[in-house]
Amino acid sequence: MGSTPANLESSLSVPSVQELASQRPNRVPARYIRDEDGDDIIGTNPSHPSLRVPFIDMAKLVNADTQQHELQKLHLACKNWGVFQLVNHGLPNTSLKKMGNQVERFFELPLQEKKRWAQRPGSLEGYGQAFVTSDDQKLDWNDMIFLKCLPIQDRKLDLWPQNPPEFRGTLERYSEDIREVTISIVKFITMSLGIQDTHISESFREGLYSIRMNCYPPCPEPERVLGIVAHADNSGITLLLDCADFSGLQFLKDKTWVNVEPIEGAIVVNIGQILEVMSNGIYKAPVHRAVVNKLKERFSIVTFCYPSPHTDIGPSNELIGEGNVAIYKKLTHAKYFSKFFNRDLDESMAPKSLQSKKRKSIGESSSAVQEVFRSIEHATYSVKLGAMLGVGWRWHWAVCHYAWAYHVS
Numbered sequence: 001m002g003s004t005p006a007n008l009e010s011s012l013s014v015p016s017v018q019e020l021a022s023q024r025p026n027r028v029p030a031r032y033i034r035d036e037d038g039d040d041i042i043g044t045n046p047s048h049p050s051l052r053v054p055f056i057d058m059a060k061l062v063n064a065d066t067q068q069h070e071l072q073k074l075h076l077a078c079k080n081w082g083v084f085q086l087v088n089h090g091l092p093n094t095s096l097k098k099m100g101n102q103v104e105r106f107f108e109l110p111l112q113e114k115k116r117w118a119q120r121p122g123s124l125e126g127y128g129q130a131f132v133t134s135d136d137q138k139l140d141w142n143d144m145i146f147l148k149c150l151p152i153q154d155r156k157l158d159l160w161p162q163n164p165p166e167f168r169g170t171l172e173r174y175s176e177d178i179r180e181v182t183i184s185i186v187k188f189i190t191m192s193l194g195i196q197d198t199h200i201s202e203s204f205r206e207g208l209y210s211i212r213m214n215c216y217p218p219c220p221e222p223e224r225v226l227g228i229v230a231h232a233d234n235s236g237i238t239l240l241l242d243c244a245d246f247s248g249l250q251f252l253k254d255k256t257w258v259n260v261e262p263i264e265g266a267i268v269v270n271i272g273q274i275l276e277v278m279s280n281g282i283y284k285a286p287v288h289r290a291v292v293n294k295l296k297e298r299f300s301i302v303t304f305c306y307p308s309p310h311t312d313i314g315p316s317n318e319l320i321g322e323g324n325v326a327i328y329k330k331l332t333h334a335k336y337f338s339k340f341f342n343r344d345l346d347e348s349m350a351p352k353s354l355q356s357k358k359r360k361s362i363g364e365s366s367s368a369v370q371e372v373f374r375s376i377e378h379a380t381y382s383v384k385l386g387a388m389l390g391v392g393w394r395w396h397w398a399v400c401h402y403a404w405a406y407h408v409s
């Protein structure tokens with residue numbers, strides 16, 4: 001696949017956050033402290049309790065009597081939020097719990113044991129931290145293990161933990177189950193857009209599925225750090241299992257960070273940038289982040305789902321014509337990733353309108369991604385991606401680092 005930018009080819013090793021937290025410091029090291037005047041910390045506004053991430057009931061989508069009504073809800077959820085909590089999706093709570101339990105048991109292991117499956121230079125896959133490319137880069141309060149799960153031939157089993165003993169089998173099964181849910185929910189999402197053709201949802205049958213398992217240790221100064229800095233996912237769609245009984249995941253909605261209150265058995269589904277493009281911007285990839293807790297550790301299991309690499313990424317033909325112009329260019333899967341992540345970086349070239357420090361509303365997400373695609377049309381247009389997205393470099397990092405993993409073998 002595409003070449004990899006030099007600055008992404010190696011990762012500087014940083015301490016395990018779990019180890020740091022286990023020493024019970026009173027203060028957080030400076031590298032984790034976010035800039036309160038910059039683009040990182042925008043406080044949650046608790047005065048909007050009415051803002052709640054919508055719920056979608058898969059059983060109602062499947063039932064012919066309730067389908068139309070639930071499709072309408074789904075359409076509004078995707079259009080206004082880009083995220084929803086999916087219930088009655090068919091995955092038994094016991095399976096979800098088992099997956100969560102295996103992840104917790106993995107992170108409970110001594111550091112040296114976890115390091116048996118540590119990331120290697122040049123790849124994000126394995127146990128470690130999100131990639132770190134410079135000594136002054138701010139760090140997330142997060143340890144993780146990131147693994148490509150499907151298709152099976154993409155698995156690097158030497159990075160798949162064998163401790164706890166049931167980890168591998170549970171993850172294998174979980175990724176296959178998640179694929180089924182993904183195909184179904186993408187089918188309903190395309191129906192909610194009025195698309196008749198099922199090729200988009202079918203492209204997820206041969207799709208790529210990578211799972212990032214996150215551990216957010218307790219933090220002495222939670223309001224000064226982030227578990228994961230604000231970003232939008234570059235996936236087709238992302239399915240997140242929240243293993244906690246308290247909130248940590250937040251979505252930016254109407255300039256306010258809204259907590260996702262975990263619901264037992266629910267899966268949080270958010271639109272990724274590929275579906276944003278396929279929907280011709282009708283649905284947007286929402287900006288989200290993770291915050292951390294002073295006393296409690298939190299785990300999440302995040303599946304990034306991509307359509308088959310043989311699928312072109314562009315607006316659905318059914319959504320253009322009759323006065324609706326394609327606002328994104330169609331690209332091959334490979335080109336989408338290589339153009340997105342292997343560009344010559346030069347912030348000064350960014351359009352003025354996108355150079356604002358803060359990206360506050362999901363409405364801006366669309367124009368940001370459009371701008372990327374437009375600039376791709378003019379290949380000479382060399383722009384720093386983070387600036388194009390109207391955000392800082394650290395945010396850029398969070399946006400791109402998952403997909404980059406596909407390009408490094």
Ligand SMILES: O=C(O)CCC(=O)C(=O)O
Nearest residue numbers: 212214248249290300302
């Ligand atoms: O763990 C969370 O709540 C958020 C994780 C996330 O957004 C990601 O891994 O992309």
Ligand SMILES: [Fe+2]
Nearest residue numbers: 231232233288
């Ligand atoms: Fe994310």
